[in-house]
Amino acid sequence: MNPRAPWHPWGMLAPTLALLFVFFLAPIGVAAYTSLFSWDLLTPPHYVGGANYAALAAHGELLAIALRTLGYSAIVVAGTMALGLGLALLVQRPGRVFAFVRASVFSAYVVSWVAVALLWMWMLDGHGGIVASLLPHVGGAPIALFGDPRFALPTLALIGVWKLTGYAMILFLAGLQGVPASLHEAARLDGAGPWARFRYVTLPLLLPTAAFVATTSLVTSFQAFDIVRIITQGGPARSTELFVYAIYEQIFLDLSVGRASALTTVFFVLLLAVAALQLRAWRGRVEQPSAHGRARPRGLS
Amino acid sequence: MGRSTRFHVTNSVRSSPVRPSRRDLLWACAACFASTATGATSCRPQSRPLREDGRIVVTFWYAFGDLVRKVLLEAVARFNASQSRIVVKAVHQGDYFESLAKLRTAVAAGAAPTLSHVVLEVLPYLARAGVLEPLDAYEGAQTMPFLAPLAQEGSFDGGDARLYGIPFNRSTPIVYANARMLDAAGVRLPTTWDELERTAQVLTVRGSDTRWGYEVPISWWYWVALVGQAGGSLVAPDGAVTLGGAAGEDALALWQRLVNADRVMRPPPGRDYQAWQSTNESFLQERIAMMWSSTAFVRYLENNARFPVVAGPLPGRDRKSVPTGGTNFVLMRSAPDEEKQAGWEFVRFMCEDNQVALWSTRTGYLPTTRTAAAQLAESGYYRLHPNDRVALDQLVHVTPWPWAPELFRIERDIVEPILEDAVLTGRDPRAALDQARADARVPA
Numbered sequence: 001m002n003p004r005a006p007w008h009p010w011g012m013l014a015p016t017l018a019l020l021f022v023f024f025l026a027p028i029g030v031a032a033y034t035s036l037f038s039w040d041l042l043t044p045p046h047y048v049g050g051a052n053y054a055a056l057a058a059h060g061e062l063l064a065i066a067l068r069t070l071g072y073s074a075i076v077v078a079g080t081m082a083l084g085l086g087l088a089l090l091v092q093r094p095g096r097v098f099a100f101v102r103a104s105v106f107s108a109y110v111v112s113w114v115a116v117a118l119l120w121m122w123m124l125d126g127h128g129g130i131v132a133s134l135l136p137h138v139g140g141a142p143i144a145l146f147g148d149p150r151f152a153l154p155t156l157a158l159i160g161v162w163k164l165t166g167y168a169m170i171l172f173l174a175g176l177q178g179v180p181a182s183l184h185e186a187a188r189l190d191g192a193g194p195w196a197r198f199r200y201v202t203l204p205l206l207l208p209t210a211a212f213v214a215t216t217s218l219v220t221s222f223q224a225f226d227i228v229r230i231i232t233q234g235g236p237a238r239s240t241e242l243f244v245y246a247i248y249e250q251i252f253l254d255l256s257v258g259r260a261s262a263l264t265t266v267f268f269v270l271l272l273a274v275a276a277l278q279l280r281a282w283r284g285r286v287e288q289p290s291a292h293g294r295a296r297p298r299g300l301s
Numbered sequence: 302m303g304r305s306t307r308f309h310v311t312n313s314v315r316s317s318p319v320r321p322s323r324r325d326l327l328w329a330c331a332a333c334f335a336s337t338a339t340g341a342t343s344c345r346p347q348s349r350p351l352r353e354d355g356r357i358v359v360t361f362w363y364a365f366g367d368l369v370r371k372v373l374l375e376a377v378a379r380f381n382a383s384q385s386r387i388v389v390k391a392v393h394q395g396d397y398f399e400s401l402a403k404l405r406t407a408v409a410a411g412a413a414p415t416l417s418h419v420v421l422e423v424l425p426y427l428a429r430a431g432v433l434e435p436l437d438a439y440e441g442a443q444t445m446p447f448l449a450p451l452a453q454e455g456s457f458d459g460g461d462a463r464l465y466g467i468p469f470n471r472s473t474p475i476v477y478a479n480a481r482m483l484d485a486a487g488v489r490l491p492t493t494w495d496e497l498e499r500t501a502q503v504l505t506v507r508g509s510d511t512r513w514g515y516e517v518p519i520s521w522w523y524w525v526a527l528v529g530q531a532g533g534s535l536v537a538p539d540g541a542v543t544l545g546g547a548a549g550e551d552a553l554a555l556w557q558r559l560v561n562a563d564r565v566m567r568p569p570p571g572r573d574y575q576a577w578q579s580t581n582e583s584f585l586q587e588r589i590a591m592m593w594s595s596t597a598f599v600r601y602l603e604n605n606a607r608f609p610v611v612a613g614p615l616p617g618r619d620r621k622s623v624p625t626g627g628t629n630f631v632l633m634r635s636a637p638d639e640e641k642q643a644g645w646e647f648v649r650f651m652c653e654d655n656q657v658a659l660w661s662t663r664t665g666y667l668p669t670t671r672t673a674a675a676q677l678a679e680s681g682y683y684r685l686h687p688n689d690r691v692a693l694d695q696l697v698h699v700t701p702w703p704w705a706p707e708l709f710r711i712e713r714d715i716v717e718p719i720l721e722d723a724v725l726t727g728r729d730p731r732a733a734l735d736q737a738r739a740d741a742r743v744p745a
Contacts, residue, residue, distance in 0.1 A: 041409035042430035055743060059736065126570065127588055136510070147570040149725055233572035237722040252402040254714040 028268055035261035045258070052262040065263070066270060069222060069243045072157045073274075076221035077214055079161035084168025084213060085206070089198075091169070092176050102173070106166035113163070113226035120159045121146070121231045146232055149239035156227055156240055164220060168213045175209030176202070211282035218278060222271055243267045350639040356388040357643040360414035363391055364400035364628070368601050369470070372663045380650045387643040389416075396574045397628065398713075408432045408635065415636040416644040418469050418628040421456055421702055423709040427631070428465045434632035435463040439645045442467075445652055446671045450699040456625055460704020466629025467648050468669040470660070472595045473623045473692045473699070474526050476616075477602060480609035482512075482590040490591075490613035494530070494555060497616050501565035504590035514565040516583060517593040518576040519556065519721045521712045522626055526593075526615055527552030529622025529700040535711075536703040542711060542741040544734050551618075553723050553730035560724055568724055572717075595626060596692035599665030603688065612688035614695045621698040627666060667692050707741065715740045 003009050035052050039045035056062040087105055091098045108116070123130045126144025135142050145155040179202055187197045225244040228234060234241035234249060241249070243263065251260035351358035365373055370393065377391045394400035397420050407413045419427065427433050436442045442464055449455040451468040476490055483489065486504055491497040501514030517523050525535065533548025545552065559566035567589070569579040581598055583589045585605050593615065594602075602610050615623055630648045632641050650656060657673035660666060662682060668674040674693060677683060683690040702708065715737050723733040 040430075041405060042427075042432055127583060128586065142510070144567075144570060147568065232570075233575060235572045235721055236568070236570065237725045238718055252406070253398055254710065255402070255405055256710075256714065 028265075031261040031264040031268075033261075035258055035265050037258050039257040040255045041257055042255075048258065052258040053266075056259060056262055056266075062263075062266065064238070065241060065243055065246050066266070068153060068239070068241065069270075070274075072153055072160070072224065072242055073218055073221040075154060075157035076160040076164065076224075077217045079158065080164040080168045080217045081210060081213055083161060083165040085172050085210075087165065087169045088172035088176060092173060102169070105169055108163050109166040109170075111163070114230060116159065116163050117227045117230035120162075124155065147236055149237045152232055152236060152240045156224070156231065157221075159227060160221060160224065164217055168217065171209055171213050172206065175206045179205045207282065211279070214282065215275065215278060218274065219271075222267075222274075243270075350637045350643070353388055356386055357639055359387060359389045359416055359640060359644045359647055361389050361391045361644070361647070362394045362400060362404060362414045362417040364394055364397045364418070365470075366393075366396075368604075369597065369664050369666075372660065376651060376656060376660065377647075379656075380647055383650070384646075387646060389644075389647050398573060404633075408633065411635065413633040413635050415640040416630065416632055416647065418630050419466070420628050420709075421466075421625065422712050424453070424466050424629060424631070425457070425460060425704045426706045426709050428463070429706040432634055433465040434634045434636075434641055435465060436467065436632065436645070437464045439642075441649055445649075447669055448667070448671055448674060448696060450625060450696045450701070451667065451669050453629065455699075456629075456701055457704040458701045466631055467652065469628050469630045469651065470597065470664070470666045471625055471627040471669055472597045472666055473625055473695050474523055474593050474615060475596050475691045475695065476591065476613045477584060477594055477598075478591040478611050478613070479584070479587060479606075480611040482587075482608075483611065486590075490611070491616045493616050494618045498555075498559065498563060498565070501559060501591065502563060505565040510588075511567075512587070513567045513583075513589045515559060515591045516567055516569060516580050516589040517556075518580055519568050519724050520573070520576060521717050521720070522624060523593055524549075524552055524556075524716070524720055525624045526622065527555060529624065530615070530617045530620060532619035534700070534703075535708075536705055540705075542705075542707070542738060544711075544716065544738055544741070548619075549734050550730040553720065553733065556720075556724045557727060557730070561727055568721070572721075596689075597627065597664060597666050599686075599688050600663065601665070610688065612691045614691055614698070617698075621695075622700045623695050623698050624702065625696075625699055662686075662689070665689060667696070711737075711741050 034045075036047060036049060037045040038048045038051070053062075091102050091105075124132070124145050126132050126142055126147055132142040132144075143151070145151045183201050183205075184197055187201050192200065223244055224242050225248065228240050228242055228245040229248070232240040234245050244267075247260050247263045247267065250256045250263060351360070361377070363370070363373055374391060377389050381388050392414070394403050400417070401419055401423060404413065404417050404419070413432070424433075445452075445467070447455075447468055451471045453464055453466045453468075456466075456468075478490055482504060488500050488503050491500045497515065504512075504514035506512040528535065528545035528548050531545065531548035531551045533543070533545030533552075535542065535544055537543045543549075556566070560568055567583070569576040569583070571579055577594065580589070580592050580594060581602065584592050584594075585602065585607075587608065596612075599612065614621070630651070632644050632648075636644070651660070652670060654670060654673040654676055657668050657670050658677055661668040661673065661677065665688075668677060683693075705711075719733045719737050722728060723730055
């Protein structure tokens with residue numbers, strides 16, 4: 001179908017482009033510009049060039065925040081994908097029991113982050129939490145997971161895994177529906193066992209789903225804020241200060257708009273780079289065009 | 302044809318059931334955007350006061366929860382019932398720092414309230430930014446009989462000669478202890494740092510469910526108390542940020558010993574007021590024997606403890622020293638004059654002796670005026686409630702805050718994170734504070 005006038009496609013795209021520009025591109029541009037100023041919102045801004053970036057880079061603070069966020073995301077993405085896929089394979093069966101299990105696992109995903117954070121904060125509290133109360137009965141010592149800089153971040157990440165696994169499971173279940181039974185039958189006739197069928201039939205066909213789950217989990221984990229705000233407020237000793245929380249702290253608690261904008265700019269570039277790398281890696285694995293122009297699982301070549 | 306008419310006609314010709322067309326939805330979206338834009342313009346600073354039933358509306362942003370919030374709302378209700386010209390609308394805005402963040406962004410957006418209350422450390426910064434109303438010319442502002450260390454003049458060293466803040470909920474840190482545990486261990490409240498360490502050791506009971514001898518939030522206010530006790534000051538007379546010099550390092554080293562070497566103190570989890578709340582809860586659950594907290598919690602702790610609570614002054618080392626805390630009332634400069642005048646009347650009402658006495662006895666905060674304090678003393682209140690008197694008696698040891706616009710940034714952005722980091726990781730106090738001093742020299 002050809003447009004009646006050359007501008008028609010742009011006209012159709014205009015509302016979306018306008019929204020994208022107003023709510024995404026323009027704010028990022030404004031943040032990049034503001035990052036060159038020292039500004040507290042109340043007094044006039046003054047130009048400082050790259051001083052905000054230098055201040056953040058001093059003492060390794062910026063690098064620490066980036067590494068912390070990447071570490072948190074790595075645990076969340078890997079844990080969510082592994083558990084989500086494992087559970088999907090386990091509960092991909094008919095029957096009420098499996099339906100109940102599927103619903104139960106997915107229910108964590110629909111609960112708000114605030115409720116999840118409060119729930120785990122209560123359960124893992126070093127003094128009165130259920131886990132701390134039970135540990136002495138099984139020979140362990142109570143441990144304040146959120147009060148120890150070594151454990152706080154991994155604990156938050158595992159809570160993230162707990163919440164997002166249901167979402168990944170549902171997506172993998174949907175992906176599993178798209179694996180033709182005929183391929184499994186053919187593989188079985190060729191003498192392939194359960195592991196070989198999973199490895200060479202199921203897994204390659206699930207790659208597009210896995211790419212989607214990985215990307216959405218990555219974006220969600222990079223946006224982690226509520227859980228940090230409620231449980232640890234970035235502590236102890238800044239060990240859970242992730243990017244979004246650091247931005248919030250700079251702009252709303254310290255009212256340093258320039259530094260918050262510098263963090264936002266770096267965060268945007270980092271997220272863009274990680275997402276691009278991830279998509280590129282997955283695309284390389286997923287797109288193996290066959291003679292028919294369809295994606296062909298590498299395992300069946 | 303007007304847009305609303307068009308919408309109506311479009312619907313009227315549609316067969317039942319009525320379903321909005323895509324065009325209708327687009328018009329509705331446009332209407333939403335337009336109404337939002339109209340609403341946004343209404344947030345601009347008003348030159349005329351808000352009125353409700355003919356009464357001037359004073360919007361008052363406050364930052365209290367639980368008992369103190371209840372007491373404040375009762376006071377607001379009393380004021381509103383006491384006259385018919387002004388109505389104060391109290392709006393809860395989270396804790397001190399959340400409220401302050403909202404206040405500053407509201408000022409920037411031209412949507413500030415008439416009245417609020419802010420922590421002392423931020424007053425010089427807000428005054429320099431020109432967002433606070435100078436109060437000197439308001440009726441009675443110069444003659445209110447505030448206790449000297451609590452009035453703006455006594456709360457700060459040097460600075461702006463104009464009056465911006467009126468003491469509202471004012472406090473000092475004090476020691477709280479479980480009297481039963483003290484008696485069982487045969488110890489008294491410590492009066493020196495050495496005694497603090499020894500007493501904390503005696504009171505600590507190790508086991509599967511450790512009882513800690515002592516706890517204090519690892520935060521700025523308590524560190525400042527220790528710095529003063531060790532003979533230091535945050536800012537030198539020439540304005541250089543020293544953070545107490547060696548005294549600041551000694552204060553940090555004391556916490557490190559208590560947590561890491563003596564293992565008699567648990568650093569409470571969370572930051573800011575979450576850590577304060579956690580400390581209070583541990584105390585009430587008898588998991589700690591002694592703590593430092595604000596006098597603001599006297600009533601809350603006494604009402605909720607299943608054991609007798611005894612309070613005492615902070616110990617000293619080179620000298621006795623405490624900072625004052627809490628907040629001051631501030632009027633926002635951007636509010637219409639009539640609203641500011643009305644807000645001032647509410648502030649004066651809250652500074653009347655009866656209101657001050659009621660506020661103090663219901664919460665534990667200090668009575669801010671000499672006359673209210675004398676009234677409470679004469680009524681025999683302090684004989685019945687000796688814990689309430691501790692902070693009042695401690696006022697003779699108050700070290701004023703420096704009037705430094707950078708003070709709040711130094712507190713929040715520089716010192717606060719370093720304290721927790723040094724205590725939990727055992728970092729060298731001198732290196733930690735050297736870094737803080739260097740950071741303080743770099744403008745934000």
